[in-house]
Amino acid sequence: MAGGKQTPRQKMIGMMYLVLTAMLALNVSAEVLEAFVLVDNGLNQTLKSFRSKNEDYYNLIAAAEKNNPAKAKKWMDKSAILKEKALELCKYIEEVKVKIVKTADGETAEAVSSTGVDGHKVLAKSDTxxxxxxxxxxxxxxxxxxxxxxxxxxxxxxxxxxEEKDRFPVLVQTINRILDTQDPPLSKDGEKRTWASIRFEGVPLISTLPLLSNMQVDVLNCEALLLDHFFKQIDAQDVRVNAFDVVVVPEASTILKGETFKASVMLAAYDKTQLPTISVNGASCKIEEGKGIYEAIGNSLGEKTLKCQVIVKGPDGTPQKYEKEYKYQVIQPMFTVSPTKMNVLYRGIENPVELSVSGVPNENVMVEISNASIRKAGGVFLVEPGAGRECQVRVFAKIGATKKLMGTSSFRVKQLPPPTPRLDGASSKTISKSILMSSLGIRAEMPQDFDFDLKYTIRSFVITGRSRDGYDQSESSNSAAFTSSQKAILANVTSGQRVFISEIKAVGPDGRVVELNDLVYKIR
Structure with a gap:
């Protein structure tokens, strides 16, 4: 039949078969279709929330532009462009929804109104x-x-x-993710799929409405993210204040005799767009970005007083005066060196040492040391002594463009103390045979009162015990664990006999191999 001409009846039967097959394939219950309506209603509520939230942002930016056009106009202009683009895209998506419903239900579709599309009133919900x-x-x-x-x-x-996208990578990545339109990869059978086909191919009409509404939500979500960004950029450039105070920020509150005192005198929460009048002890200061720069040479020792005055224009243009005193000290040069562990340096490890010079920032403190290597890590210096018995520390301070020697100090250099060997599981010199047999081997521990947390590794040791024939037997291990031969010796010892552990060698963090004290245990 397939190769010949079909009668009208045969054609009708074929068409009915196709229709029935399609109906079976799309046997979507009314409850499922109504669920799509509920989802779309929820998304429409989200759209209303976003529109309200975004409108609040637009009003805030407009108010900021009105109060200070110099700072907010740029962001007001950007927000106007954003509003136009978001409205245009959301409107087009809404027009597509209306087009779908009117095509399925007719031009006078009851589901379409001036407020949008009501999914409950769509007649052709299951139309694909x-x-x-x-x-x-x-x-x-x-x-x-x-x-x-x-x-x-x-x-x-x-x-x-x-602007400056590299400063806001999270914002850029979020927008790229929300508005991602890349086509999905090929299906398992190699079929090509598109961004559009995986969303709208073979789906009932009512399910397209929440899909399209979700796209509108994504648009308004990105609009909200950018509006929040724009508003924060206005705040970043405009510090809002309701109280004023004069702040003096010195490079150092204490200076050395003969050096120059330098400080920034400013009004807290100041506005860079205003140029205040600033004076110290009656002398006008140079103004840089709203801050007064004051300098004075410390020719004499003792406490110095600065009488600072800042005059700014208030909101109504009236000059407002703020005054405050600031005191600083001029002292003789001095320095301190204090080891953070003890008054010696141990060879073979990095010893943490804190260094400071009074009145000098830490970043301007430099150190030279003999018979040792030194590096800075965080707020401390790490010193590793060499072969000599003493290290000489010289401390310098960078003051202005000059490097000055502040003083010297000597440290003794010692070898690390050897660790104490321990039998794993043993707590005294008398031990039960069961504990002895279950022990894993030998370990090395540093003395309890030693300040450094160091790890030593057992390299080798010898076990000596009495055999059943009454002869002493010895076996060695090249690790921290008992060998099978050593275990055999331990298995032969009886109550009252002694087990000797000797020739214990361990290697420390400095790479030196040290021989430790012997251990003797009596079998309980």
């Missing part, structure tokens, strides 16, 4: 042909592909509104 024809089209020329182009264009345009 109308959304496919409109959104996908016969040759991938449907409205879904146009939506994709518009989303990509919108993404490019709004990312272009972000």
């Amino acid at each position: 042909s109308v959304p496919a024809n409109i959104l996908l089209g016969p040759n991938e020329n449907g409205d879904a592909y146009e939506i994709k182009k518009k989303i990509e264009k919108f993404k490019t345009e709004i990312l272009g509104l972000i």
Whole structure:
């Protein structure tokens, strides 16, 4: 029959078969269809929330622009562009929803109103042909592909509104993720899929509404992210204050005799767009970015007083005066060196040493040391002595462009104390045979009162015990664990006999191999 001409009856039967097959394939219950309606209603509520939230942001930015156009106008202009682009894209997606419903339910579809599309009133909820024809089209020329182009264009345009993108990688990544329109990978059977097809191919009409509404939510979400960013940038440039105080920020509160005192005198929460009048002890200061720069040479020792005055214009243009005193000390040069562990340096390890010079920032303190290597780690110096018996420390301070010697100090150099050998599991010199047999071997521990947490590794040791024939037997191990031969010796010892552990060698963090004290245990 397939090779011949079909009668009208046969054609009708074939068409009915196709229709029934499609109905079976799309046997979607009314409850499921209504669930799509509920999802779309929830997304529409989210859209209303975003619109309200975003409108609040627009009002805040507009108010900031009105109060201070110099700082906020740029962000006001950017937000206006953003609003236009977001509104344009959301409107187009809404028009596609209306088009789908009107095509399926007719031009006078009850589900369409001035406020949007009401999913409950859609008649052709389960229709799959109308959304496919409109959104996908016969040759991938449907409205879904146009939506994709518009989303990509919108993404490019709004990312272009972000200045110095490398400073805000999270914002850029978030927008790229929300507005991602990349096609998915090939299916398992090698079929090509598109961003549009995986969303709209073979789905009932009512399910396309929440999909399209979710795209509108994504647009408004990105709009909210950018509005928040714009508003924070206004705040970043405009510190809002309700109280004022004069702050003096010196490079050092104590200076050395003959050196120059330098400080920044400013009004806390100051505005760089204003140029205040600042004076110290009656002399005007040079103004740099709203801050007064004051300098004075410390020709004499003792406490010095600065009488600072800052005059700024208030909101109404009236000059407002703020005054404060600041005191600093001029002292003789001195320095301190204090080891953080003890008054000696141990050879073979890095010894932490704290160094400070009074009145000099830590970053301007430099150290030279003999018979040792030294490096800085965080707030301390790590010193590893060499072969000599003493280290000479010389401390320098960078003051201005000059490097000055502040003093010297000597440290004794000692070898690390040897660790104490321990039998794993033993707590005294008398031990039961069961504990002895279950012991894993020998370990090395540093003395309890030693300040460094050092690890020694047992290299070798010898076990000596009495055999059943009454002869002493010895076996060696080249690790910290008992060998099978040593275990055999331990198995032969009886109550009252002694086990000797000798020739114990361990290697420490300095790489030296040291021989430790012997151990003797009596079998209980």
